[in-house]
Amino acid sequence: MTQRLAQMAKFGIGLWIAGVMIATFLIVPQYEGLGDAGRIVIVHVPTAWVSVIAFTISAIFSGLYLWRRRERDDHIAVAAAEAGLLFTFLATITGMIFSQVAWGIFWNWDPRQTSIFVLLLIYAALFALRAAIDDADRRRQLSAVYSLFAFVTMPFLFFVAPRIADSTLHPNCAFIQGSNCDGVVLEVGKVGLIGDQKVQLLGLERQGNLLVAEVKVSTPGLQSEAILYPSLDLVDGGMAARPEFPGSRFQLGLEEYNEATGAVRLNMEAPGTNLLENRRTLYVFLAANLGFTALFFWMLQIRSQVLNLQWAIAQRRA
Incomplete structure (x- = not known):
């Protein structure tokens, strides 16, 4: 029964994401001046927020591992960090595509792009650290400590650093169609x-x-x-x-x-009408957030189960 529910959930998530992608092009209207490129926000923003959720869960279970010393906590922390790195990469790629259309340049090393690049390096270093340590207990302990320190940088790099500079590609006051600046x-x-x-x-x-x-x-x-x-x-x-x-x-x-x-x-x-004032766009945007969040938790479950299985096999061989 449990396996059947899991299969149904997996099918439902896939169907939901597919529906969101179809709705993005068939239901969400084009925006004057941006055309189809404006629709990429439906993917860009949810993937960015899911990465925040993923890194938060990774930090929570890293702390739990240091407290309880349970291998399962380490596996969940690692799986969440892997998913967070993936979703951050997707947010970066979709942001670069939108940036090229909206501002005429893929990459400019402005505060937002630089901070997200640093965050990618920080979490990539986590897996380099794990790969460099042979002793399993020491690897889990050091990576848990590193994960907590990495998480401390995440709010600053995501929310603070991009708003420090006076000039930045993202976000600016005319980011959303129909909005304008103070002038x-x-x-x-x-x-x-x-x-x-x-x-x-x-x-x-x-x-x-x-x-x-x-x-x-x-x-x-x-x-x-x-x-x-x-x-x-x-x-x-x-x-x-x-x-x-x-x-x-x-x-x-x-x-x-x-x-x-x-x-x-x-x-x-910005030309056109406000991006999320259109109800069709708003509903698809909310559906995308829900779908990508569900996708993350499904990925987290599958990956942590694989890590648990690998650990159990290693224990039997030992």
Whole structure:
């Protein structure tokens, strides 16, 4: 009976994940400017969160091993760390694909990408450590201690480090379609930051009812520079021309003009509608989180059982 339930659960998880993938392309709408690439968020975010869950479980069972000295705790800790490393790698790959479409570059060594790379190295070193120690008891003990220290770095690398720097590819204030930044108020000749973009106001020119700004923009890492010409309708106060940032689908808008000071407010805007305000997208996104979480726990169970079996066989041979 238990085996039958396990088989049904495995089949159900596979069917659920397949359904999420199908729904991602058939139910989730395209997003203006990003097209199909916007849908990769349905996979990117859940895999990132599952890796957090995996590393947390690995740390918990590493602590339990140091307390109880049970081999089963070590096996669960190792299996969770393996799964966490896999899901972190998947989150990195999907993030790179989205980054290329949204910001025009796969990899820029910005704080988010650098921190996730360091995290991958930290947990890869865990398995290098285990492979380098022949004595089983010493291997389990040292890897448990290392796992706890690795876990301490995880919240900092995941949540803190990417938000320390002023300029980063991810997350920025225009990351989600339909969102925008607070903008930056500049006078002619001044330099500022909008999200991850450096902007310099070079000049202003009236063209009939329009105020046209000449703006020099630089992408993260100074990969490219361009001169853009956003404009403002002085009659109705609305933005007119909103050119795209170089290599990106995000737009530069001229929102306000202060005639007394000669300053303008520039802002970044993402095309389309808010990603998760669409109910179909939200439901598929939540289903993806549930599916990948279930997949992780199934992988954790299978892998820990394999490690238990390998240990039992080794004990019999000894």
